Amino acid sequence: MLEDVLAAADAAARPWGELPRTERAAALTAVADELDAAADELVPLAQKESHLPEARLRGELVRTTFQLRLFAEQVRAGFEVAEDAPDPDWPPGPRPALRRVHLPIGPVVVFAASNFPFAFSVAGGDTASALAAACPVIVKAHPGHPRLSDATGEVVHRALSRAGAPEGTFAVVHGDENGRSAVLDPRVEAVAFTGSVRGGRALFDLAVSRPKPIPFYGELGSINPVFVTEQAARSRGAEIAAGYVDSFTMGAGQFCTKPGLFVVPAGTGLGSLAAERVREKAAAPLLNERIGAGYRASLGGLVEHEEVRVLVEGADTPEGPAPTLLATTARALLDDGEPLLTECFGPASLVVEYASRDEALAVARALEGQLTGTVHGEDDDEIARPLLTELAARAGRVLWNGWPTGVAVTHAMHHGGPYPATTAPLHTSVGTAATARFLRPVAFQNVPEHLLPA
């Protein structure tokens, strides 16, 4: 079964790559249209399997189809072509005519995530960008929403077929063993993954262990620190605390950009203000039992730490866990950082109180690679620039007076970052730049126009 899928993807690579750009763009648009048309079938399935609310899922589907259409536009516009005219006087020797184009890297395996059953799953950003780059895609479905994965897969497959994509351009497979086998298969040329550090690192290790190693674009883990300056805390502490709680409890805290660390000046009461708002938040179900078990384990690890105080203990209700708020000091974190800097995927976050600017900067310097880093401050804050600089050295996106949850699908977005945020710090998995992951540059030297590959 997997063998058939791999053989079909391999066979589809050339004809899918040679389909005229306008037809490939039309195929992506067709996928978007058919997904929109199937919303009333797909959203209830997603609700049932992911326990996420309907409004959120409908919004996520809009984002997903918008994304497909944005990539279709990019395909229509064409990818960058660089050219050098011949120059016999080029200093170190005559320069030939060179034209550098981008060719599809080949079949791509996409590991779907559970927390965005549309936008980071079967028809999500990785799939859309790989198809836009003219690569066949094999999705390894997430076990958290198997029926939705198949239903989405059928819609995508049908739309692509009708639009003239060769058979084998797209398929969905299930099961960890199939996923691992696909990563090791010589016909696969790249892997995209969104998930945990443990699972992602294991697959990365496989991809680079192959006789022919291949690029592995893994988004693994991030705690997305938010720093609040003393000035900002004093001038609008309540507003910032409210924004923080809304952000970390959104989607039951199951966002890769959830602020897991709220680094605030001691003595400004931000922890108490946040705690008040956390108590108002309702319990919400988690995505699935695996996520639930992981959440309880990582939360347990934090709570047991002797320097951690529980500000709000979220009740474990039949509906799911209510949010939990913890607190510690910058001093404790600097003394014993690792256990306190572990991602806790779910509705919990850690307030870190700093006693001085130096302590705040030291916390920033203690961080590993992050998807995002945020500062809430005032325009004339002396600490703002050094803090932003430290965060930029460690994160793929740096925010000012905003919240990291919600990643705009645009041209200039960068959703990535140094390890463990990702395994490929130069690449983004969101926004039009995501196609670059699947395009291989080739320079044609003195090749006449009519002989260039399609």
Place this chain on the structure above:
Amino acid sequence: MLEDVLAAADAAARPWGELPRTERAAALTAVADELDAAADELVPLAQKESHLPEARLRGELVRTTFQLRLFAEQVRAGFEVAEDAPDPDWPPGPRPALRRVHLPIGPVVVFAASNFPFAFSVAGGDTASALAAACPVIVKAHPGHPRLSDATGEVVHRALSRAGAPEGTFAVVHGDENGRSAVLDPRVEAVAFTGSVRGGRALFDLAVSRPKPIPFYGELGSINPVFVTEQAARSRGAEIAAGYVDSFTMGAGQFCTKPGLFVVPAGTGLGSLAAERVREKAAAPLLNERIGAGYRASLGGLVEHEEVRVLVEGADTPEGPAPTLLATTARALLDDGEPLLTECFGPASLVVEYASRDEALAVARALEGQLTGTVHGEDDDEIARPLLTELAARAGRVLWNGWPTGVAVTHAMHHGGPYPATTAPLHTSVGTAATARFLRPVAFQNVPEHLLPA
């Protein structure tokens, strides 16, 4: 000692990155100027250690300093900045103001090659592009030219210091153990390497085995096939055969782009024409004993193959080996490809005679990743386009009626390719695009102009 170098590079990363662009560009230009000024000191050292002729080395130094100045120009012009204006009506939700810039990835370890003691060594393309990207550089010198490496290193170091680069921006270290330790050091953020498949793969494996894996830009091996169509062979066979021999014997065959495979139509006499010219070529010394031993071993492996005929057996003279020309058939290669598709670094090449167009295309399809692939053909050749397509699917550069030796340092050059040509098929080690390997995108969201990092 290595510890001091690593600590200094780590300390230099921030100030070197924050030096204004004009000053960084001036520092690169100063390096170029001082290297040019030191030519009469450096070239004789290079001659002595590499056994390459003076004219070639002077030309290579010109290329090296041209390259530094080209990167200086690129730094002056600035790297790409992408911007999104805020848009409250962006379909899937309001779009923030985003500005994506490129920041230096951090300290880079460069493994120098032996075959270009200037252009791919201490002050070569990897060093120049990493410095242009504002990364500190630690060069692991090649043992083939240790004194030249130190002398070049001193010139580079002095020029950078005088130009205001912080101490620690650049250093040279020696020894395999230092190289391995540097690759594993947590302060190092990327590695560039040019050398053998065996050595490169071992270092790649180290880089990806780290708790925090880092990008490894390795250029490992390539046999650079050249295909000749039947039409071209009939219309200008002698000219093509001569060009081929000149190309594969250039620099005693010690180019990573040396044509190691000459795939020609049977019965057109191209093998005999090439053999005649090979007999006219003089013996030349190899770079060093390690290269010599490797050459004899891989040549021995080819000669022993039962389907290989020796057209010209290059004598082993006190001056070095005279060039050797071997021949086989496409059939033999398709039946038992691997031993025949092994790179033989030095003055030898293999003529492969094909009996039909299908065989020629099958040879192209049997190839692993290559730096280059070449076709000599006529404009109305039916086989030209399918051949070019097969080569483009496997090589980083595709040439028409030219020779792969000689890689222009330009904007549109791509010197890379799928494994084993490189370990990073999306990147180039030659041309201005080489800086992208050391630049990490960061998106700033709603950050006011005056608070953006330097």
